[in-house]
Amino acid sequence: MTDLDVPRVRDALDRATGHLDAPPDLLDRVRAGGRRRVVRRRTLLGAGLAVAAGGSVAGARLLRNGGPEVMPVSNRLDRPTRGDLAGDEDYLRRVRAAWRQHNGDELRFVGEPHVTWAGRTPAGPVALVAQRLPPRVVSPVGQVEFGLTGFVGTVDGRPAAGVTEQMLTEAANSPAFLAGPRRDVLVVVDDDRPVSYSSAVRWDDQGRAVRTFRPLAFTNGASVSTVPAQSDGLSIGLRSGDEGVGLINMGEVRWTPMPTLVRTLGGASSDWDVVAMDGYEDRYGYPTPPLVREWRIAGASPDGRPFVVQTLVTGRTVRTFAFVTPQPVLIGVAESPKRLEVRLPAGLGWVVAEEGASIAYRVGAGDWIPVTGDAALLPPAATQWRVTRGGARPAVVRLPD
Structure with a gap:
């Protein structure tokens, strides 16, 4: 990678993960990993001082010891399970077991994993899971890390958690996931914000990027739709208002760095x-x-x-x-x-x-x-x-x- 690539990396990260709060060594890891490549192995669910737009999280006041005075509230953790498999206790038990197996003893969780949404999809059952961590303040503006969230898809007929965790802040929007071996089933969990979908980008007569969007319809806590296979790259686009929507398993797309x-x-x-x-x-x-x-x-x-x-x-x-x-x-x-x-x-x-x-x-x-x-x-x-x-x-x- 050359110095001329660095602005492109920063710009790509802003667009793909602008709603995330990146760890301080992220750019160094991007330099080591290649152009535009971000593999997020472990990121944390966060909340800030202000009450979030759309009710995603409640604020937490700071104590002098750096911890929050109250446990932050999140739609991921504190709402009842939604989805057409919300009442399937056997499936929910297997989802929680897959989550525990995937995470092992690496993190010190608080309490049990909570299944935010569980439903049937053309790629098999899918669930969104969240689990609390000991809260801690991680930025001067009062952002608080307090949990981990991720999707559990279906592999060989069984629930399996992959490299799908995501950190969210008070400004984060609905979590999205591409399910299936060809990544052709899009699952977006409802987080009280409208989300629109685009299948591909095109270029205008000046070479600028143009997309046509349609709103996603949410039913029983999520939008589930079939999309073009995203096997060799990612053509789809998502937005909520004027912001991009983070794709929680973007890191599964691998490629060899090609410096300019x-x-x-x-x-x-x-x-x-x-x-x-x-x-x-x-x-x-x-x-x-x-x-x-x-x-x-x-x-x-x-x-x-x-x-x-x-x-x-x-x-x-x-x-x-x-x-x-x-x-x-x-x-x-x-x-x-x-x-x-x-x-x-x-x-x-x-x-x-x-x-x-x-x-x-x-x-x-x-x-x-x-x-x-x-x-x-x-x-x-x-x-x-x-x-x-x-x-x-x-x-x-x-x-x-």
């Missing part, structure tokens, strides 16, 4: 960055495994004008942008392009790149002129460029008129 390919092509380069601008990344979706390398190529033209060429990858979809002013220009949207070929605005020439290749160019029928590295700024008059990889036969690419 950063190239500087001489001159005084600019720090223009699409990621730092509103609307270009998917605010209500979830970080998706980049299956194609991203590029960031910055430099200056021979007369000193700065430029940046940048790609953003969502799965295999690549959006390519060019800057010659602080406002980006969308060059195109393509699926898994092998080469990067961008005509810069303002007649600054062509930026071309192919990872690990040797590049040369020519004007008309002139001689081939080699360039240094696997990315280059070619003059506006260039008509062809040549790509050579290892001992393979060179590929000649004609530049559009």
Whole structure:
């Protein structure tokens, strides 16, 4: 990971886990784990000083010893069990047993696990469980950790808890879970807040992320719906009001980190960055495994004008942008392009790149002129460029008129 990746990590985390209170070493762990990757093994259910919007938790005043004066109240812990399996004592017993087996003796719980919701789904029975922990104040603004919550799904016909725990604050919204081996059943437990669903993101004519949402209907404490399989990534999006909704088992999606390919092509380069601008990344979706390398190529033209060429990858979809002013220009949207070929605005020439290749160019029928590295700024008059990889036969690419 390069320093240029860090703002993207922070932005991805803000969008995916903005309703969570991250532990202080989270960014260090993201640096170690790779771009956009967050695996939340243990996080705690929290409450703050103020009464939560929508009645999710009650406030707790602080004592001088750092503990709360009263035990915080939470919908997860203090409401009767809801769902069509709320009266199935045998199932609830097996859910609690799976929860205990999963958590072992790692945490010092207070009391017994409480099943917040239990119901049938197309992926088998699913339950949301919460259990108290000794409350403690964990932030200067009075956030209190007091419990753990997570989903118990069905694996091989039996209840099984996975890496699905989540920390919630007074601002947290309804917990969501993707059930089934293909993660194609969406369960959202009602937490007294409206939630809307989007199946996929699309891009407008400026390359900004756009989603169409429909409200979820809650019945007997939850919304259960079949969604497109989320096996290779996460296309869905959820929002509550103007906030994203945390997906409690997002950490189950694994991918190999792919650091951005950063190239500087001489001159005084600019720090223009699409990621730092509103609307270009998917605010209500979830970080998706980049299956194609991203590029960031910055430099200056021979007369000193700065430029940046940048790609953003969502799965295999690549959006390519060019800057010659602080406002980006969308060059195109393509699926898994092998080469990067961008005509810069303002007649600054062509930026071309192919990872690990040797590049040369020519004007008309002139001689081939080699360039240094696997990315280059070619003059506006260039008509062809040549790509050579290892001992393979060179590929000649004609530049559009």
